[in-house]
Amino acid sequence: MTAIxxxxxxxxxxxxxxxxxTDGRVVKGIEFVNLRDAGDPVELAxxxxxxxxxxxxxxxxxxxxxxxxxxxxxxxxxxxxxxxxLTVGGGVRxxxxxxxxxxxxxxxxSINSAAIANPSLISEGAEIFGSQCIVVAIxxxxxxxxxxxxxxxxxxxxxxxxxAIEWAAKVAQLGAGELLVTSMDRDGTRDGYDLELxxxxxxxxxxxxxxxxxxxxxxxxxxxxxxxxxxxxxAASIFHFGDFRVQxxxxxxxxxxxxxxx
Amino acid sequence: MIAIIDYGAGNLxxxxxxxxxxxxxxxITSDADVIRxxxxxxxPGVGHAGHAIGEIDRRGLTPAIRETVEAGKxxxxxxxxMQVLFEHQEEGDxxxxxxxxxxxxxxxxxxxxxxIGWNRVEATETDNTLDEGYFYFVHSFVANPTDPEDxxxxxxxxxxxxxxxxxxxxxxxxxxxxKSGPAGIEFLASWVNEVDRATKxxxxxxx
Numbered sequence: 001m002t003a004i005x006x007x008x009x010x011x012x013x014x015x016x017x018x019x020x021x022t023d024g025r026v027v028k029g030i031e032f033v034n035l036r037d038a039g040d041p042v043e044l045a046x047x048x049x050x051x052x053x054x055x056x057x058x059x060x061x062x063x064x065x066x067x068x069x070x071x072x073x074x075x076x077x078x079x080x081x082x083x084x085x086l087t088v089g090g091g092v093r094x095x096x097x098x099x100x101x102x103x104x105x106x107x108x109x110s111i112n113s114a115a116i117a118n119p120s121l122i123s124e125g126a127e128i129f130g131s132q133c134i135v136v137a138i139x140x141x142x143x144x145x146x147x148x149x150x151x152x153x154x155x156x157x158x159x160x161x162x163x164a165i166e167w168a169a170k171v172a173q174l175g176a177g178e179l180l181v182t183s184m185d186r187d188g189t190r191d192g193y194d195l196e197l198x199x200x201x202x203x204x205x206x207x208x209x210x211x212x213x214x215x216x217x218x219x220x221x222x223x224x225x226x227x228x229x230x231x232x233x234x235a236a237s238i239f240h241f242g243d244f245r246v247q248x249x250x251x252x253x254x255x256x257x258x259x260x261x262x
Numbered sequence: 263m264i265a266i267i268d269y270g271a272g273n274l275x276x277x278x279x280x281x282x283x284x285x286x287x288x289x290i291t292s293d294a295d296v297i298r299x300x301x302x303x304x305x306p307g308v309g310h311a312g313h314a315i316g317e318i319d320r321r322g323l324t325p326a327i328r329e330t331v332e333a334g335k336x337x338x339x340x341x342x343x344m345q346v347l348f349e350h351q352e353e354g355d356x357x358x359x360x361x362x363x364x365x366x367x368x369x370x371x372x373x374x375x376x377x378i379g380w381n382r383v384e385a386t387e388t389d390n391t392l393d394e395g396y397f398y399f400v401h402s403f404v405a406n407p408t409d410p411e412d413x414x415x416x417x418x419x420x421x422x423x424x425x426x427x428x429x430x431x432x433x434x435x436x437x438x439x440x441k442s443g444p445a446g447i448e449f450l451a452s453w454v455n456e457v458d459r460a461t462k463x464x465x466x467x468x469x
Contacts, residue, residue, distance in 0.1 A: 010381050010382035010417065010418055010419075011377065011379050011380075011381045011399075011419050012379055012380045012381065012382075012396065013379075014379050014380070049443070054379070054380055076275065079273065079275045079276050079279065080275070080279050081279075083276065083279075083280055083440060083441060083442070083443055083444075083446060083447060084398070084441060084442075084443055085398060085400075085438075085441050102272040102273050103272075103273070103274075103275070104273075104275065105273050105275040105276055106273060107272065107273050107276075107400075107441060127310070127313070128270075128309075128313075129272055129308065129309055130272070130308045130309025130310055130342075131309075131376060131402075132308055132309070132376050132378065132400040132401070133272055133308060133309075177376055177378070177400075178378060206373065206374050206375065207374060207375070207376070208374055208376070208378045208379070231374070231378070231379065232379070261380040261396040262396070
């Protein structure tokens, strides 16, 4: 007990598993643990919660209107048993979509293509629901000729032609509470996060940054979370395939002096 | 029955479930009469303090909230729901309910805002019932209580600020207990116990 607390920095860096969901099922279920149904997002969410995940992300990768209703059911069932923050993304196009997901039990929504098509969705969402629940996802790839990072939409299929660093600064100004930045160059490579990209974005905004795309080892997580880079790391395959447990990641980060929730 | 006030803020499902697994009966409501009849009230909160006060007022819930507090019933404000229990609010330059003395202003000394994530909570000398540990925060503003004895716990981000406040029947948390895993569930269990105790006392007093 202290009279007025200590002055040391105690905010921890976050480790966030991401589940790709389509029609209520996880696309790449985890097979290495004994779960009744390794493709059930609710059961996987509960598993990662027990493992010490700091937050969870559900990404609806089809996001049709039918699958939206299925997703709402998944969120409701998850929120009934998981008491850590849940972000839901995929096909969020309007403030009505945001409201539906939050009412179901999501704490934040991740907006990607719709924010590009209609940037005022960010400011309207922030005004109605608060900045804290508006995560803007930026998928980006480096242009080998200019060396600049270019924003892509529609799951990375369409170049928007916009500079990612400028876009990050703009969405922060519009009221985004966090950025989720995916390097398409690194995604799926397991070569590590694009650290230059993280540094460039972190230098351009003063809102928290979640790194995504490329994590293959625990050291990659530590590199992404070094000062001046990301505040949180999103990872899918390194956890889903059972190469590492979330607790391994936390222990590795703690050994490097990176503050984590035990 | 614990009434959870619905004024259009985000996720109310998690706080309801977190209270229910602690054995509480709950109702999510924007009906002033339901609030008046409840044994205790939770004011959840995300978003903008000025907007929250406006939405509560627009639904005609302010008198019922005041009556609940004045009747001595347990009242818990969470995050923005805690901030609006104080007096002046920098966010929206507006007045809060004033159940707690002090103002609410932006966090000073932080490189990044909002303060998002799990941070360590330390109990103060005025309250040793809280289990210290990590709780989940999402906010850019902090309360600045006039009475230091109202502060039951603090955290540090840029500066040291109160994260649990208690003044008689009015409690508030800057963190989200419903999003803070087992530590948060434990905190809510202690509040549900307090609700049970206060409700029995009210019955014994013949109400």
